[in-house]
Amino acid sequence: MKELVTKNKWLGFIAIIVYAAIIAGYMAHTIVPFVKQNMPVVSEEIKSFLPVTFENGKIVAPQNVVISKSYDVGGDKIQVVMNTGIDEFETSDLKDSGLYISRKYFYAVSERKTEIQSFEKLQMPDKVVDSEIVDLAATEIEKNVSKYIFAGTFLAFLIFSAFAVLLYTLFMHWIIRIWFKIDFAQTLFVNSVAYVVLSLLSLLTPFNIGIIVMFVALIAANVGVNSAIKEENA
Numbered sequence: 001m002k003e004l005v006t007k008n009k010w011l012g013f014i015a016i017i018v019y020a021a022i023i024a025g026y027m028a029h030t031i032v033p034f035v036k037q038n039m040p041v042v043s044e045e046i047k048s049f050l051p052v053t054f055e056n057g058k059i060v061a062p063q064n065v066v067i068s069k070s071y072d073v074g075g076d077k078i079q080v081v082m083n084t085g086i087d088e089f090e091t092s093d094l095k096d097s098g099l100y101i102s103r104k105y106f107y108a109v110s111e112r113k114t115e116i117q118s119f120e121k122l123q124m125p126d127k128v129v130d131s132e133i134v135d136l137a138a139t140e141i142e143k144n145v146s147k148y149i150f151a152g153t154f155l156a157f158l159i160f161s162a163f164a165v166l167l168y169t170l171f172m173h174w175i176i177r178i179w180f181k182i183d184f185a186q187t188l189f190v191n192s193v194a195y196v197v198l199s200l201l202s203l204l205t206p207f208n209i210g211i212i213v214m215f216v217a218l219i220a221a222n223v224g225v226n227s228a229i230k231e232e233n234a
Contacts, residue, residue: 012192016161019196023203024154032146043138045069049082049101051130057120058104059084091116165195168218175219180226187222194221 048069053061064085071078079098083089087104091114094100100107106122108115141148165188173187198217202209209217 012165012189013162015193015196016165017158019161019199020154020158022200023157024150027153028146028150031149035145035149036142039138039142043134045071046134047131049080050134051128053128054119054124055126057118057124058087059101059119060103161195161199165191168195168215172215172219172222176222176226179223182226186226190222190225191218194218 049067051061052059062084066081066083066085068079068081071080077096079096079100081098082101084103086102088102089100089105089107091107094107094109094114097110100109104118104120106117106119169184169188169191172191173184176182176187195214195218198209198214201207
């Protein structure tokens with residue numbers, strides 16, 4: 001154990017990479033079938049708002065058209081409204097969560113905030129968006145959705161896990177130093193491997209490991225590993 005911990009500290013980062021890859025693979029395996037199953041339905045709903053013609057950063061056709069639809073997403077009602085008779089909505093009137101489209105602006109409304117983007121800033125090209133474009137986009141998404149989900153999830157978990165392990169190590173290394181004369185890299189290695197094991201257990205079992213429980217568990221892992229190394233040296 002001493003040789004593994006003291007001479008192969010880089011394996012801690014490898015463990016985090018493998019962990020991120022496992023989670024990304026699981027997410028892709030779970031989400032891709034759902035996306036492919038629902039893509040035709042989503043495509044048809046988008047087509048019901050088309051064709052739309054953009055010129056000079058605004059919608060020029062159809063003119064003075066109002067289309068409003070409501071969708072049940074996970075038990076929540078989401079409104080999708082397109083009104084080409086106005087340049088912009090009054091944000092105070094947007095009470096319901098959803099997407100709102102005027103001639104010049106796109107609004108994404110949730111309970112917490114309202115995001116507003118102008119088509120001009122989005123650099124919408126002068127073109128007609130029709131059913132053919134939607135079909136091409138849907139085909140492209142279906143073809144590459146597994147790659148997008150895997151890459152996005154992998155990067156997210158890799159960055160989050162590396163940052164979390166670093167923070168845990170920064171806060172606890174001085175505690176470990178009370179009992180054992182070890183360097184920072186060794187604590188980081190033990191934390192990396194223990195964090196991955198505990199995170200996988202948390203995901204695969206009903207037991208939810210919180211921040212405090214994780215902190216205590218990582219201290220226990222460090223004490224256990226370093227005690228074993230100390231006994232080897234005795």
